[in-house]
Amino acid sequence: MQSKELIFLKPDAIEGKLVGKIIARFEEAGFKIVRMKKNLISKELALLLYPDSKEQLTGMGNKTLTAMSQKGGMEMVTKLFNTTDPFEIGKQLNEWNRKYASSTEVIACILEGEDAANRARALIGKTDPAIADKGTIRGDFSKDSIYMGNMERRACRNLVHASDAERAPVEIGYFEKYFF
Ligand code: ADP
């Protein structure tokens, strides 16, 4: 079934002059661009985009624990976050996310295509570029990693945001109101 998906190219995509290559991936996969605009994400929109939901925060916190279990270890986690609880770690990550997303302009698009959110998320690949598969946008174009981001106390620069399927209509609504 045709559906819509919200994506935005993060500051590192623009800085790295990767906009054309990333958009091409979506077009080559059959997506149609319905809307597209470069603008700043306001503090207000960043709060809506990265809400403090327990599930989301715990999920992000667990990504730090996974990344750190390969490198750095739990001692490093405690040093960086003062806790090893994924939910508590996630709260700090969300602050970094809001700051990064609203630091400089991004390019947001509403895409339309078959099973749009799930297919867009498959194209972008795993959150941590260090373990994202080759052939995905993050795997091919990002040189950052969750480990490097955590060590520098900042969000991981992984080029593109794409809504989860259940969040797509909600995030599209927020962007229609506060961005486009
Ligand atoms: P995704 O973007 O793959 O949907 P999430 O929704 O879990 O990933 O996280 C939102 C964004 O927060 C990620 O794209 C990434 O930039 C950042 N992020 C998530 N987890 C971490 C982490 N453990 N360390 C640093 N940044 C993170």
Ligand code: MG
């Ligand atoms: Mg997400």
